[in-house]
Amino acid sequence: xxxxxxxxxxxxxxxxxxxxxxxxxxxxxxxxxxxxxxxxxxxxxxxxxxxxxxxxxxxxxxxxxxxxxxxxxxxxxxxxxxxxxxxxxxxxxxxxxxxxxxxxxxxxxxxxxxxxxxxxxxxxxxxxxxxxxxxxxxxxxxxxxxxxxxxxxxxxxxxxxxxxxxxxxxxxxxxxxxxxxxxxxxxxxxxxxxxxxxxxxxxxxxxxxxxxxxxxxxxxxxxxxxxxxxxxxxxxxxxxxxxxxxxxxxxxxxxxxxxxxxxxxxxxxxxxxxxxxxxxxxxxxxxxxxxxxxxxxxxxxxxxxxxxxxxxxxxxxxxxxxxxxxxxxxxxxxxxxxxxxxxxxxxxxxxxxxxxxxxxxxxxxxxxxxxxxxxxxxxxxxxxxxxxxxxxxxxxxxxxxxxxxxxx
Amino acid sequence: xxxxxxxxxxxxxxxxxxxxxxxxxxxxxxxxxxxxxxxxxxxxxxxxxxxxxxxxxxxxxxxxxxxxxxxxxxxxxxxxxxxxxxxxxxxxxxxxxxxxxxxxxxxxxxxxxxxxxxxxxxxxxxxxxxxxxxxxxxxxxxxx
Numbered sequence: 418x419x420x421x422x423x424x425x426x427x428x429x430x431x432x433x434x435x436x437x438x439x440x441x442x443x444x445x446x447x448x449x450x451x452x453x454x455x456x457x458x459x460x461x462x463x464x465x466x467x468x469x470x471x472x473x474x475x476x477x478x479x480x481x482x483x484x485x486x487x488x489x490x491x492x493x494x495x496x497x498x499x500x501x502x503x504x505x506x507x508x509x510x511x512x513x514x515x516x517x518x519x520x521x522x523x524x525x526x527x528x529x530x531x532x533x534x535x536x537x538x539x540x541x542x543x544x545x546x547x548x549x550x551x552x553x554x555x556x557x558x559x560x561x562x563x564x565x566x567x568x569x570x571x572x573x574x575x576x577x578x579x580x581x582x583x584x585x586x587x588x589x590x591x592x593x594x595x596x597x598x599x600x601x602x603x604x605x606x607x608x609x610x611x612x613x614x615x616x617x618x619x620x621x622x623x624x625x626x627x628x629x630x631x632x633x634x635x636x637x638x639x640x641x642x643x644x645x646x647x648x649x650x651x652x653x654x655x656x657x658x659x660x661x662x663x664x665x666x667x668x669x670x671x672x673x674x675x676x677x678x679x680x681x682x683x684x685x686x687x688x689x690x691x692x693x694x695x696x697x698x699x700x701x702x703x704x705x706x707x708x709x710x711x712x713x714x715x716x717x718x719x720x721x722x723x724x725x726x727x728x729x730x731x732x733x734x735x736x737x738x739x740x741x742x743x744x745x746x747x748x749x750x751x752x753x754x755x756x757x758x759x760x761x762x763x764x765x766x767x768x769x770x771x772x773x774x775x776x777x778x779x780x781x782x783x784x785x786x787x788x789x790x791x792x793x794x795x796x797x798x799x800x801x802x803x804x805x806x807x808x809x810x811x812x813x814x815x816x817x818x819x820x821x822x823x824x825x
Numbered sequence: 826x827x828x829x830x831x832x833x834x835x836x837x838x839x840x841x842x843x844x845x846x847x848x849x850x851x852x853x854x855x856x857x858x859x860x861x862x863x864x865x866x867x868x869x870x871x872x873x874x875x876x877x878x879x880x881x882x883x884x885x886x887x888x889x890x891x892x893x894x895x896x897x898x899x900x901x902x903x904x905x906x907x908x909x910x911x912x913x914x915x916x917x918x919x920x921x922x923x924x925x926x927x928x929x930x931x932x933x934x935x936x937x938x939x940x941x942x943x944x945x946x947x948x949x950x951x952x953x954x955x956x957x958x959x960x961x962x963x964x965x966x967x968x969x
Binding site: 439443444445446447448488491492495549550551552554555558559671674675678681682747749750781782785 | 865866867868869870871872873874875876877879880910911912915916
């Protein structure tokens with residue numbers, strides 16, 4: 418056991434360093450953990466040997482996989498069902514196109530220009546088809562656009578976009594046997610039953626120190642993850658779906674969500690993101706940077722080709738159309754999950770994984786900077802009467818009567 | 826005549842000094858004080874983490890605002906406190922414009938050379954771009 422505890426101390430130490438960097442430089446913890454994982458593997462690999470990190474140890478693989486599953490569940494639970502119901506037509510139209518064009522386009526780019534295999538090209542398409550709901554939400558929140566019809570529709574479209582990504586990841590690489598059919602049928606039953614069963618079960622047995630709610634959720638996440646894995650699919654697919662169907666119930670229980678976040682950020686996701694970072698090969702990136710640029714450009718061009726005409730079809734004015742296009746070109750969480758799936762399932766090699774992760778990280782940062790610098794639709798912020806959408810961008814907390822925080 | 830005062834607030838000692846200075850000025854001119862706390866998200870924002878930062882920071886500022894409210898009550902000054910999310914300088918300037926603020930009173934930031942280069946100074950940017958007067962209060966001000 419000494420070896421296990423030593424390795425655990427090493428990983429948690431790296432997680433602590435990553436968290437400190439994220440505080441000092443105000444960057445996302447996940448991004449910091451990916452970078453720390455890459456650098457640690459580079460330094461430790463050169464000095465002692467790459468086996469020291471033990472990235473293929475079963476318990477590290479388990480913690481890392483659980484991190485991806487719970488993080489994906491929580492991301493799905495951030496959906497606001499009320500907004501989604503109100504805007505589902507527009508959101509579905511933009512979201513499906515925002516997924517399909519980069520998915521098909523980037524797969525084509527990887528196949529045609531980088532000469533990747535067919536399956537590797539599909540994987541590139543999946544990893545680069547994502548949109549970062551968090552990036553879009555943060556920018557919308559900053560400028561109050563989350564309260565506008567425009568903002569609500571774009572946010573809902575992001576969930577549809579990511580749903581397309583996890584479905585593609587879960588089904589494209591699946592062998593399509595009877596097992597797949599069983600997985601799909603059981604999933605449908607579970608997704609229908611959970612929103613009815615969960616609040617009733619929690620009402621009778623929940624709210625006790627024994628953390629029954631967490632065990633209940635983990636049971637379904639692990640159970641459906643096992644079924645997905647047995648069918649040759651990916652466990653994050655049912656996790657995201659369970660999050661979405663429980664968004665109106667579990668997603669509203671802030672105390673429970675906070676406890677799950679503690680578990681996720683405190684223990685699970687550091688293992689996931691550091692492990693994801695440790696597989697990035699800096700020498701491969703240095704040797705062929707063009708592959709990274711081609712993939713990044715591929716995502717930008719294909720997102721623009723899909724989202725821009727879709728927003729124009731929804732009669733968005735020019736500036737909102739450009740702004741939406743740039744915001745929906747972002748992506749990090751599901752992009753990195755897809756890339757790691759490809760690497761661990763032998764769909765892509767380490768060099769291809771490195772190019773994809775680099776392109777995914779660039780796509781999370783660069784479009785947001787461009788969108789805010791040049792295309793922010795400022796008239797939506799100040800001209801409240803023109804759009805008849807209420808107050809300015811305020812996540813307001815009055816001293817005497819604090820408002821509840823908004824959810825996605 | 827000063828009719829509306831804005832104090833950007835982050836809980837630091839320098840922000841407390843700015844708030845105390847603002848209370849004195851508000852009492853003199855019988856004007857309300859707008860306190861604004863800005864939650865700055867990590868870049869790039871991540872799923873789940875963003876929501877966690879907003880929730881934790883909102884709770885943190887609610888507690889701090891309680892203290893400010895007591896101080897303001899003792900001084901007989903009306904305080905409107907709010908929390909927003911975004912880049913501090915942009916949110917401060919937007920708030921000043923929205924509330925027709927006459928003077929922004931800010932604490933002086935002390936940051937190392939690297940910090941100034943990497944993150945920059947919010948105070949510098951607000952002084953540069955604000956339409957109204959900006960007063961920068963040194964932390965040592967309260968000691969004098």
